[in-house]
Amino acid sequence: MNSFFYKSLKVFALPIALTVVLAGCSAEAKTNKETVATVNGEKISQEELTETLMTQYGVAALDTLITNKIFEMEAESEGLSVAEKEIQAELTKLIETYGGQEEYEAVLDANNIEEEALLEDITTHLLQTKVLEKVINITDEELATYFEENKTTYEQTEQVEASHILVADEATAKEVINKLNEGSDFAELASEYSTDTSSSTDGGSLGYFGAGEMVEEFEKVAFEMEIDDISDPVESEYGFHIIKVTGKQDAKEAVFEDVKEDVYDNLLEMRIQEEYSSWLTERYAEYDIDNSLTE
Template identity: 55%
Template sequence: MKEIRMIKTIKMIVLPLALSAMLVGCSSGNSSMIASVDGEKITEAELNEALTAQYGVEVLDTLITDKIIELEAEKLDVSVTDEEIEEEYEDYTNEYGGEEAFLEVISSYNMAVEDVKEDIKVYLLTLKLMEDYVEITDEEVETYFEENKATYGQAAEVEANHILVEDEKTAQEVIGKLNAGEDFAELAKEYSTDTATKEDGGNLGYFGKGEMEEAFENAAFTIEIDSVSEPVETDYGFHVIKVTDKIEEKEAEFEDVKDTVYQDLLDSKVNEQYSTWLEEKMEEYKIENKLTD
């Protein structure tokens, strides 16, 4: 049975919704050609038969499960708003580095944004349906916070730009020009060998500890805002680093994050108890499955 976080684990990566649409969309009696080899045609019926044999049970299981959730939501008058779906969708796109990268991923699996949002709707409905079932107490929320306190705090971060060159002599040349008043971004375009950042002035954005090579990290966290480092050597070459902002580490306060902690605990408990809950719900419905019966 599928896990509750099915959007990224099952449907998007292993079993795209587009596949289920193809399975239910192709008539088993359809002899229309969908491909050919030396004039020998392969029909939609043959494709459907092959897909059903390989993935039919899993796809149908998913459709049955989604139907149970839909019926439960109707019975208990549970719904999700478009705003809730959009908020969750934004979270997913952010996890993939933005909507453009996210769209590339789902496109590679022949999925559309509408497919993902429908999946999100089912996910959010399931959370709401199971909220009373998992019975979260205030004490559990506080305990979960204490056990995961570091997760909710603000880690120290640095925002920096860099110019990467091959040798220390060139790095010193760049520093000399900076000291003479030349623009960092323009020098990055001229000198930097980091093709991913040079056209953006060497911008690396914000990063925390453990994300960069140790020498680079030590320099970036040590120098002051708007200061430029001495040449820093890493496996990539020599860096001239300019720090543009810093965010100080801050310990989380329970009152500030308790809603987030509650939601995280709900996600965790739903994942743990989802299979049991679903099995109980399946007993309440008359289910016919001609692929397995």
Template identity: 45%
Template sequence: MSKNKIIMIIAAVVIIAAVAIGAVAMNKSKVVATVGDEKITKDQLYDALLAQGGSSVLDSLIEQKVISKEAAKQNIKVTDKEINAELENLKSQYGGEDALNQALASSGVKLSELKKDLKTNIEAKKMVESTINIKDSEMKSYFDQNKDSLATEAQVKASHILVADEKTAKEVKAKLDKGEDFAKLAKEYSTDTASKSNGGDLGYFKKGDMVEAFANKAFSMKVNEVSDPVKTEYGYHIIKVTGKKEAPKATYENSKAKIKQTLLDQKYQTEYPTWLQKLKKKYDITNKLDS
């Protein structure tokens, strides 16, 4: 399920459920808006929401219930660690935690509701994948066709001191040239709150993990070399390379786990709809909106 579809479905469920609860708890003829002398009642709002997306939202709710029931029957367990891993993946797809939180806020979706939906997705994936058989011949064929992309990328370990302007950057570089401690200066000067407390340590990273100017400089340096100030959209960086990992060629043995998961993901996408339709036939489902 795509990142947008997950949040859209949850948002629609939340809105329709809220209006439905309100319609039951209060008079359906209660006016929720007026345009001149024309009134819009809660009942009209509820009917409009059902007409626009009620059927698809109800289908989604039914599917979630069916999946949860079957997961319980098969004793499928989902841990908080697994849910949080999916959540981190979703954050990455959105471009970070802040972007995901903004999407949730604009849709009126709580994090707890998103986690519940992610749990259902994981349950479904575990059940479908248990029915999929990946042959060794398929894996070898995939490896032969994708050797280059399966190769591990080279990595660099580096620390940096990030400052807002060139003048400060040159001042810090001059202190480093005189032998002052890099980690100490990072804690004193760096505006990168995520790394300054660790002396500017960024750990190991691949070239694509960093902005182009920073990555190009870091990957061109020797271990223990300290750069002149490097300008990026974030300010001026002074980089110290502290380690390097060369890119080994991919072998079938060290790629098997990654290949198997890739093939499982591909087959899951194609087999999930058929699996779900068969699963729904096992349960007594009554959809009163259809009738």
């Protein structure tokens, strides 16, 4: 995930909110005296809201639109475009970053972001990356050097694959254990009992994880278990976990050819961060730009 563009979904909140509000203000210009809020009966009009937004954020918002337009024109001249499958792949990675569909949707809701607007930002990000990639030349020698300097980043630590059933109290945990001992299916019980809604619909599956990714109590037990083992109830701050280990991977030293694509993506991200501002300054000098908010 390119952190230059995706520090957090919150990165999108302000631009998207402004785009929606300002577009709405434009569309409703004929009713700009309309009241959008009242304080003890005193009205705040649509016009006042628009003026405040323009004063506080207008220059930055317009600068973003100009920058996006430059990238669009550069992409067109280079014959570059973004395919729908690329957008969906990036969205999938973003959802995984937030821990799954439910957590991702919660972040969208918390920031009042519509997915359609987010997809537009993802498209912009991918297009900008393609444009900058055309002017950033990364050699195999540079890739090999970057890999050696950051080799530990690409090493595979010991991993455990596990599922769990999370319940609120020990009595319920023991009830689940009894059902497992009687031959009930773990995945079915996870769907029925687990309070972890992000995994319960997938049989309690948590996938593979390394050290430091789970709460300490859970992790300590999971790494000591063998494949197909089911734990006694394990208490953590979230409740009582019943853990089933389904797979293990040993630690493995990184091999350049195996991670070359990831090395390239990371080095490209670093180079973009270094060269973005200077590249954009050069483009601003080349394009005939008329900005009424700054001139």
